[in-house]
Amino acid sequence: MPTWLVIIIVIAAILVVGAAAWFVIEGQRRRRLRETFGPEYDRAVKEHESPREAERELSSRVKRHSDLDIRPLPETTKDRYAQEWALIQEQFVDRPSGAVVEADRVLVSLMAERGYPTEGYDQQLADLSVRHANALRHYRAGHDTLVRHRESEMSTEDMREAMKHYREVFEDLLTDAGEGAESHGKQATGNRGNGTRRGDDGTARRGSDR
Known part of the structure; x- marks a missing residue:
């Protein structure tokens, strides 16, 4: 066989x-991205x-995330946030829209506490x-x-869903990401014995408000 053919x-x-x-490498990378980002x-x-x-966009998110100092919360901080959330849910009875505003604020505060930048909503999502x-x-x-409520008043049920x-x-x-969510969820949404009743969403309800 000629050398050139070989x-x-x-x-x-x-x-x-x-x-x-x-x-194979591309398939593995795509599978990792699917597993990481899901929907x-x-x-x-x-x-x-x-x-x-x-996939380039998602890979850039992973790269940015790896540069962030994301940290778990100590138990005392978790308890503080759980108590704050319970208070917000109790406020829902008299001030539904105000409670939702406070819930949004607490989420941003919690992100910052975990180490996430909070400079803008779209970046928060990413x-x-x-x-x-x-x-x-x-x-x-x-x-x-x-956002819609700020433009046109939404119903109490819309606020409850929010x-x-x-x-x-x-x-x-x-x-x-769900580790220990059940125990903290119970603490955050439990009835504090103040005469209010809670629905499946954890918000306080009174009397015949069903």
């Missing part, structure tokens, strides 16, 4: 192996012109998506209700 065969084999390796992966693909563009992707739909829903969404984000952030 060289061509070797080069072709190298290209084939290289292409196969590239596809946010599909959302990013819809928002960009191609999956590759979306940063949270790396470790709290499953809670983002709740954050969007609660925030959207609050509180439910915000509570999901609160518990996820407080316990770091």
Whole structure:
């Protein structure tokens, strides 16, 4: 067999192996992004012109997140936030919209306490998506209700739904993606014995308010 033919065969084999390796690496990278971002992966693909563009965006989020000093909360801080959240939910009886505003404020404060930058809502979503992707739909829903309420007054039931969404984000952030969420959720939403009754969303209710 001529030497030049051997060289061509070797080069072709190298290209084939290289292409196969590239596809394997790309497949692994895509799988990691899907596992990391969950539904946010599909959302990013819809928002960009191609999956590759979306994956570049998501990879940049991971890179930015790795540079952040994200830290767990000590138990005393968790307890303080849980108590503050319980007070906000009690305020819902008399001031539904005010309680939702306070819930939004506490979430931003909790983000900062964990080490997340809070310079803007869109950036908050991007940063949270790396470790709290499953809670983002709740954050969007609660925030959207609050924005709409500022433009046109929303009903008490709309405010109650916003509180439910915000509570999901609160518990996820407080316990770091659900770790220990059940115990802290009970503390944050439990009845404090003040004569009020709580619905499934954890907000206080009185009398026949069902």
